Amino acid sequence: DAKTTQPPSMDCAEGRAANLPCNHSTISGNEYVYWYRQIHSQGPQYIIHGLKNNETNEMASLIITEDRKSSTLILPHATLRDTAVYYCIVRVGSGNTGKLIFGQGTTLQVKP
Amino acid sequence: DTAVSQTPKYLVTQMGNDKSIKCEQNLGHDTMYWYKQDSKKFLKIMFSYNNKELIINETVPNRFSPKSPDKAHLNLHINSLELGDSAVYFCASSLNPGTGELFFGEGSRLTVL
Numbered sequence: 001d002a003k004t005t006q007p008p009s010m011d012c013a014e015g016r017a018a019n020l021p022c023n024h025s026t027i028s029g030n031e032y033v034y035w036y037r038q039i040h041s042q043g044p045q046y047i048i049h050g051l052k053n054n055e056t057n058e059m060a061s062l063i064i065t066e067d068r069k070s071s072t073l074i075l076p077h078a079t080l081r082d083t084a085v086y087y088c089i090v091r092v093g094s095g096n097t098g099k100l101i102f103g104q105g106t107t108l109q110v111k112p
Numbered sequence: 113d114t115a116v117s118q119t120p121k122y123l124v125t126q127m128g129n130d131k132s133i134k135c136e137q138n139l140g141h142d143t144m145y146w147y148k149q150d151s152k153k154f155l156k157i158m159f160s161y162n163n164k165e166l167i168i169n170e171t172v173p174n175r176f177s178p179k180s181p182d183k184a185h186l187n188l189h190i191n192s193l194e195l196g197d198s199a200v201y202f203c204a205s206s207l208n209p210g211t212g213e214l215f216f217g218e219g220s221r222l223t224v225l
Contacts, residue, residue, distance in 0.1 A: 034212045043116075043202050043216030044155065085153070089212070096167050096209040102155035 002103030022088030
């Protein structure tokens with residue numbers, strides 16, 4: 001079972017920041033948080049990941065709370081092409097047998 | 113130049129048949145995976161191979177048999193297809209088995225009639 005809980009859907013206005021929340025209250029100390037997205041009829045796409053510190057790359061920012069029980073993915077300037085299902089994932093296990101367990105994700109609809 | 117490519121993209125077949133889906137990655141990665149996405153859109157890991165060796169085998173019926181002839185290829189063979197096997201199957205690869213940064217293919221939609 002997935003160790004994350006996300007709202008099933010969210011809307012965002014084009015050009016605005018999209019903030020996608022995720023709860024992972026049972027996360028273990030060495031488990032990373034990963035974010036992926038799946039645009040309709042395509043394969044999942046890696047966005048970003050983190051352990052404790054906030055992370056930023058060209059796609060998004062990841063804010064992880066100090067207790068690590070929740071995180072927020074931020075798309076700074078959402079475009080219509082960002083409409084997708086966004087998955088927050090805790091990579092369970094460690095080393096070579098670690099696994100990504102996908103949950104239901106959040107369907108983000110970016111509107112003009 | 114597609115990084116992770118799967119064939120066929122669509123597959124329609126009758127119950128009881130045997131079919132294969134092929135996957136190739138040109139990223140030089142050591143690790144490859146098969147995931148299944150059912151009609152409710154849940155993505156579940158099925159298998160993981162590292163350098164041709166099986167390292168993750170989830171609770172998958174024996175009718176599913178992965179084969180990795182080399183580290184750039186991971187094929188999925190399914191025997192005696194059942195209605196419940198209808199799904200989209202995604203192949204993925206990663207640099208090594210210790211990372212969660214996976215590169216997914218476009219998926220192969222299998223429909224069993």
